[in-house]
Amino acid sequence: MTLNTFKSAILSALFLATSLSGFANENSDTQEDKEFNAKDMIMHHVKDAHEFHIITLHEGKENQKDISIPLPIILWTDNGLVTFMSSEFHHDDTGHTIVEKNGMKFVKSHEKIYQLNAGEDAVEFDAEHHPTNAVTPLDFSITRNVFMMWVSILVLLLIFIGTARRYRKSEDNVPTGIAGFIEPLVVFVRDEIAKPMIGEKKYRRYMPYLLTVFFFIWINNIFGLIPILNGANLSGNIAFTMTLALFTFIITTFSGNKNYWKHIFWMPGVPVPMKIFLMPIELIGIFTKPISLMIRLFANITAGHIIILALMSLIFIFKTVAVAPVSVAFSLFIGIIEIVVTAIQAYIFTVLSALYFGMATEEEHH
Amino acid sequence: MDLITPGFGLVFWTAITFLCLLFILRKFAWKPILGAVEDREEGIKKALASAENARKEMENLHADNERILNEARAEREALLKEARDIKTKMIADAKDEAQSQANKIIEQAQAAIESEKKAAMSELKNHVATLSLEIAEKVVREELSNKDKQIQLVESMLGEAILN
DSSP states (O other): OHHHHHHHHHHHHHHOGGGHHHHHHHHHHHTTTSOOOHHHHHHHHHSOOSEEEEEEESTTSTTOEEEEEEOEEEEEETTEEEEEEGGGGTTOOBSOSOEEETTEEEEEETTEEEEEOTTOOSOOBOTTSOBSSEEOOEEOOOOHHHHHHHHHHHHHHHHHHHHHHHHHHOSSOOOOTHHHHHHHHHHHIIIIIIHHHHOTTTHHHHHHHHHHHHHHHHHHHHHHHSGGGTTOOOTTSHHHHHHHHHHHHHHHHHHOOHHHHHHHHSOTTSOHHHHHHHHHHHHHHHHHHHHHHHHHHHHHHHHHHHHHHHHHHHHHHHTOGGGHHHHHHHHHHHHHHHHHHHHHHHHHHHHHHHHHHHHHHOOOOO | OGGGSOOHHHHHHHHHHHHHHHHHHIIIIIHHHHHHHHHHHHHHHHHHHHHHHHHHHHHHHHHHHHHHHHHHHHHHHHHHHHHHHHHHHHHHHHHHHHHHHHHHHHHHHHHHHHHHHHHHHHHHHHHHHHHHHHHHHHHHHHOSTTHHHHHHHHHHHHHHHHHO
16 A cells, blocks of 8 residues: 555654655555545545554565554444454455444455444445445444553553652652652642642642643654654644543532522623523523534644655655755654644643633632 | 343352452552541641641740840840949948048048147246346336336237237
8 A cells, every 4th residue: 555655664764764665665665556636645644543553564565564553452242342453454444345243244445344234245335425334333342542541551550650769769858860850840740730720729630630631742742743653633623622621620610609600691791681691692602612622622623643654755745855955854844843743732632621620610819 | 231230150250250349459559548648747747746846845945045145135234333333332431431532631630730730829828928027027127117008018918919
């Protein structure tokens, strides 16, 4: 597949800039059979997948070899739980390879797993791309995003429990080693985010959530930028951002005090017609706040990935290696901006969450 | 459309993972880290306050020292003054005493002189009287004729002697 070639091309471009002509030749060899589709390639990269693909060797030849980490597929079907490894699909994403488990037939097409109806051996779609002869079971698979999320929490636990141990070891609470690097970040979240947004009196309750969400988003943003792990675009996945936004929404709603609800349902200090007019607006506002959190993080991170990949695609769209220096230069430039964006987006998500908590717990001061 | 449709599996795993991460980090990371940071901040605050207190105490001590020194100085002054007064007084007393003693001695001397003088006078008178008697005897012996005249003379001589 062309997009697999492309992946090897990205790796070569980023790590082995001197061999630019080498992969270009390889590309032109395989370019003849299939037209390069930038949109498919980019979508494949920013979306989730059921296996952790690393590289494809000898693309399009007889000894083609895919190197990937197989991940477990967990499905909840009408007949109960079904689990098998993604390697059983043999890297097929077109719905041709059928895996039989517990008398049920599964196929994978465009990273979606379908359970074929009895007697069928190929999935068919209608005009709206709904399967006509298959059902979609609930998919709890450990996809590459879930896998990367677990890698990221492993790293987080190592970093922060290591930091905590530093303090426990020292007698005088002086930060040494990794704690010297982590402490300013923690103090930053406390002094620049929690305290000004929530207030000196109540910020303490929300510190664990704010710290966790800040570092969780930040590290996953960074992981999304590492070229070889580029497949995992966790913080640019709407499911991920939706879940975190949902947590912020739940905490905000449950910490809302009398004053907060009064401001929503019966705005003080304005005439009665205005109160009635404002009520639905404020009511919608409760939901638009977390939705904006969800979309902001998702869109920013995904957009960054799409830009880098699109710049890289230029090489294959123009089918010339001459574009490569421009592509590499621009994607390097965007890459550096993206490094800044990783921290900024984590900061914005945390700061806005803190702001909503602050609004929910604000005392009456009129 | 797949891009903006949240996948149920990922939502499920994210929620579980995030909650686990939140609870583990809260217990094993945020609590110790924030606790240590706050402890240290508290320690710094306390150290600063105690340094300030020590400074104030030093100031107080300094002021106390100054005061004690001043007091001692004043006391010394007072003592010296007293001593000087006593000295002057003693000198004055001694002078007075000496004066009075001298006066007394002088008086005594004068009295003694006076009495000596009186005694001498009376002795002289007696002497003169004896002398006069002797003279008178002689006169009487030599000049018995002119007795009246001689007595008159003696008396007048006596009177002159007394007057002397």
